[in-house]
Amino acid sequence: MTSRDSASREKAGTAAPGTALGTVSGASGAAAAHRGIPAGVWALGFVSMLMDISSEMIHALLPVYMVTVLGTSTLAVGIIEGIAEATASITKVFSGALSDRLGKRKLLAVLGYGLAALTKPIFPLAASIEWVVAARFIDRIGKGIRGAPRDALVADLAPAHLRGACFGLRQSLDTIGAFAGPLLAIALMWATADHFQTVFWIAVIPAVLSVGVILVAVREPERPKERRPVRMPLHRDEFGRLDAAYWRVVAVAAVFTLARFSEAFLILRAQSIGLTPALVPVVLVVMGLAYALSAYPVGVLSDRMDRRTLLILGLVLLILADVVLAFASGVAGLGLGVALWGLHMGFTQGLLATLVAETAPAELRGTAFGLFNLITGLALLLASVVAGALWDAAGPQGTFLAGAGFAAIAIAGLLFVRGRPQKPAA
Template identity: 65%
Template sequence: MTETAMRRERVLRQIPSGIWALGFVSLLMDVSSEMIHGLLPVYLVGVMGASALAVGAIEGVAESTALITRIFSGVLSDWLGKRKLLAALGYGLAAASKPIFPLANSLGWVVAARFIDRIGKGVRGAPRDALIADIAPEKLRGASFGLRQALDTVGAFLGPGLAVLLMLASRNDFRLVFWWAVLPAVLSTALIVFAVREPKVARAKGAARFPLRPSELRRLGTRFWIVAAIAAVFSLARFSEAFLILRARSDGLGEAYAPLVLVVMNLVYALSAYPAGALSDRLGRRGVFLAGIALLIAADLTLAAAGTLVWVAAGLVLWGLHMGFTQGLLSALVADTAPADLRGTGFGALNLVTGVAALAASLIAGALWDRVGPQATFGASAALALLSLIGVGLGARALKAP
């Protein structure tokens, strides 16, 4: 065994059991969600007759709802000191939404199910991330967020893989696949309720005051708000993965195989998230984040120029790498810069600004796709990613771990 492998194994053994449990909670919920979401763009366009702009609007509203909701759940988790309760409630809402997808007989019901599912994601997101920050030792913060993200992403490629197998076995029965997705969602909710313990966190004097007070928000500090600003610009470049599926479909990928787009992208994401987080613990956040933005630009340029499924696959690999190098890292940066008793608010605030950006990104992507084509969609993403690259250079001090 190499020295690097031995060091990685030692770090994994030091990560608390609560982080592992939360990782498997995320894994199971992502299996459920991605079984549905890997088919949903094709289902909306091919079965329900929706346009690419409509898909962009649905995905943008859904994802931004999830992100914007996090500001309120994050604030409540700081105010009440009950992170696990809110996280479990969010997972429960998402599980409750899953049976609506196979029962839906109109576009409106699908939109409602997607909306409830993303509200659940929003409710659980900030409290769960703050809970991870509370549990994780400071020296293992990047590795802990990377591990949780990696396990989450294992679910994100297992789900579409199962969807492909079920679609082939059932001769493209979308509703049957949607029914199977209910089971892992229920298991995920049960796991967080029974397997995760919430640690006690020291609360500063006055911390029980409502965290959205201006005085409390100022306590988040300049470094945190620089991180939030960089993340907002970066999120403008990161539209919904639904457009990755539509890109593969435009180059000839069959309906039953559409979820393979998410399998490829999330497999690479899962394999890179933990090493990237651990690397940021040792070498610093800035360099790893810069590499992630560069990978996004490369992915956009590859997907813009793609004319065959081979080139689409190359773009998906690069997209998955950029996710692995950036998503867990942004969470670690919030934990680095926000006070311990305001971490829920910090995660919520970050997701508020990125949620607005995510909505704009998907609407812009859908409009460009319908009016110009996929090349314009991915070209605009590359340009916005370049702006965030410049922002990282200007905000370099905020990206240094304490």
């Protein structure tokens, strides 16, 4: 790397590739990190939280609504959800690349959140499954459009020495929305005597607020004049600029994701030990609470110590969660396993995003996040298929113990990843 390239990276607030898994010096504590996080990162966190509240209020009820009100089969529900999530993963690659080409992240993030908000009124108005499918499909396209540009925008806004804290904060606020939405849905269904349409209409409000916040409160930083323009982000020459450090992070994340199959299996585990259908959603609330409470502190900690160590700790937590869930025989064991699962998410998800930001060139961050999300999304799909097959063949124990095995493999991979210490930001 030339001195000019190094200077450009420092000015852009980007660590040189290969350094992100090493020791990172940062602020003196959580309070200093809290004060140093830019307002734009806080705003993006609240944008994510509001949209997740809206989406999860609907998605927590949508499968039941499709089956009981619209008369859809459970097979059709599974196909619809699978196609919707695959669409989001694929869209992220192209939206991330487009944000690199245009040099504009906020525009695409607003478009993605706006599309999602526009779909929300369709759910209470839908008279047939075709309308619901269309709304779900467009909603996931919106998620795909906003995902990679938003993460790249967080990286652009974050000071280099607080990048872990910034990603941890956004992830924490996002997760608050993820468990607040189902809680609101349960409360509103009780208050409205199970009137789905009323709950769906109320869910429109936080979606509209989300778009308003990103329009008003988020200001995209100017693209540095010395940053190299990217005309064809998805060209093989540009992929070559994503060096070995980035691909090591992606590889470890993919193996990790094979161990972290869909949270639907946590619900199935709750049912298998006798939890009533009315109480099953509490599993996701417990997991989300542990996730939300840990993501930001871990992000702050990652700016002050070796990030590889924190990732390994997160994977150890996943192994413990899998083992507990494999042998749980009552509510106490289930609760402990689910809480450990949420903690491992808090220790890893924001940190993996931080590592992507630090190992990719600043001008290719959108593309890097898009590829990362696509590969880990495909790994999650494969993991869920394997987990389902193991569940049918060997029961819950086979599924969760296999997950623990994949987590151990991911730990072994991390032990071979070596990074140089990163210099403190100027």
